[in-house]
Amino acid sequence: MTKNFADKLVEAVKKKGTSICVGLDPRLDKIPQSILQRAVGGKEKSPTAAAADAIIEFNKGIIDAVCDIVPVVKPQAAFYEVYGHEGMRAFEETLKYAKKKGLLTIADVKRNDIGSTAEAYARAYLGEVEMPVGDNEIVMPVFDADSVTINPYLGWDGVKPFVDECGRYGKGLFVLVKTSNKTSGDLQDLHLKDDHVLYEVVGYLVDSWGANEIGESGYSFVGAVVGATYPEQAKKLRKIMPRSIFLVPGYGAQGAGAKDVKHCFNDDGLGAIVNNSRGIIFAYESMNMPAEGYAEAARNAAIAMKKDLESVLV
């Protein structure tokens, strides 16, 4: 039987003793010169291929440095797509390498579409796809992430194909509920006729979408994205979705601290993973270290973040 993704995640969190997710959001202008120089090839190599190779080497350095500390990493698709299909090759390679190093992965793609199209996304990122080989076809995984982020604006039939693939392959989902950005309230905080706020209704939907998908840990493989930058809203959402694991962005560079993320956890100290991207992968900047020391700096930053989270969770 396929193991529920929520159980895998809870197990990984317990094993590592922390709920940190490292966001792999590479930016070329912050990648060490030595890596860029190795990536830039001869005239036959395209600039996008060079960018992709630099990202792959950089990410491997981060993954090697943090894989014994954290349970999960989250590459953000935009920073790969920006280099076209070569960038997506780096996205694939990053997911693959993280898995090889024993990490769970979240493909942060925030995909969304009508049913038949959502199915294609779900198969691409979580499931398997038929492909032609000779006169036959084979079925194989493509991105093979352990989980994805999705956007709920199209309602259930845009979500169901992801839930189906998750059930089939032991994968997971994080549905945007209350995002960490400044204007997330433009839509998400609209007051409804029944006195609820939109993000609360989305929270109830996410809870219902995951009601039949609960693992032995008591958590569902249908999780939620809840920004650490809105602690009061997180407190409400924790009650609305007691069985959903929260993916919590906003810690570090976006301004939220350990006290803010506390409300995203249940009393068992579980139920949330806290993402940190820039604060870990480019930690060398705030530590005033040379870029070449980025991996060591990332490791130290992950250890410091672990202590910071422990200070509010114990």
Add this chain to the structure above:
Amino acid sequence: MTKNFADKLVEAVKKKGTSICVGLDPRLDKIPQSILQRAVGGKEKSPTAAAADAIIEFNKGIIDAVCDIVPVVKPQAAFYEVYGHEGMRAFEETLKYAKKKGLLTIADVKRNDIGSTAEAYARAYLGEVEMPVGDNEIVMPVFDADSVTINPYLGWDGVKPFVDECGRYGKGLFVLVKTSNKTSGDLQDLHLKDDHVLYEVVGYLVDSWGANEIGESGYSFVGAVVGATYPEQAKKLRKIMPRSIFLVPGYGAQGAGAKDVKHCFNDDGLGAIVNNSRGIIFAYESMNMPAEGYAEAARNAAIAMKKDLESVLV
């Protein structure tokens, strides 16, 4: 000065005398065997590369067949991403070939994220990106689509980076407002305290986001996705967003006809483009033709759709 995308689109619609958008949503199981056989290479070629090559040849056949009839095509990213980075190569090639054939393009990606991440998406699909070359760097376009679809759930700061790139490069946007799928009402039809419905509020937001982006045609480069499957809602939205061009899915395979899409147009016969994917690119099926005749069938289907739209628009 950069020409406003809305003006380009209105000009193309007038030139071709129709508002059809052909949706390029390839599916390998409907692509002619001869194309698949050419695409499948030796042992050194990956199945995803073969799939991508088949899609490129199929799409070129469609584009050649319809480029003198329709003004715009819309590849749907999911059907490319399903073959990983090779699939995204087919996405790039398709956009490039359509442009070469004088067509405007909509990259149907429905991307969405917080500001700094949305900026990466906007630069990837609409703008330009810095890349390393030798000891220097160059700035070049990547996907270089004429426009994209985006999801509004994160509010203005997830939309602004796209608006900025559009202004800079003469590109356009279509923001999801009321989608064509069955459960679009789960969120979009929620009643708000002020007696509006959520999709109406999103309509007002889209109108305001585009208020300063209006071209000589009187239309804004900030458009809206409004499903043909909800004609009554479209009628309301036409009034709420008089200056936005609607990208209208749902015609054909999803069940809507010319009468339904009528409400998406303004009295000037402009203001909407009507997408048809399966009904054109796989028209050979409903015409009981062999798959090999897919391009001719697509051409005939586009001509028939043109007449169908004329019947309600004149």
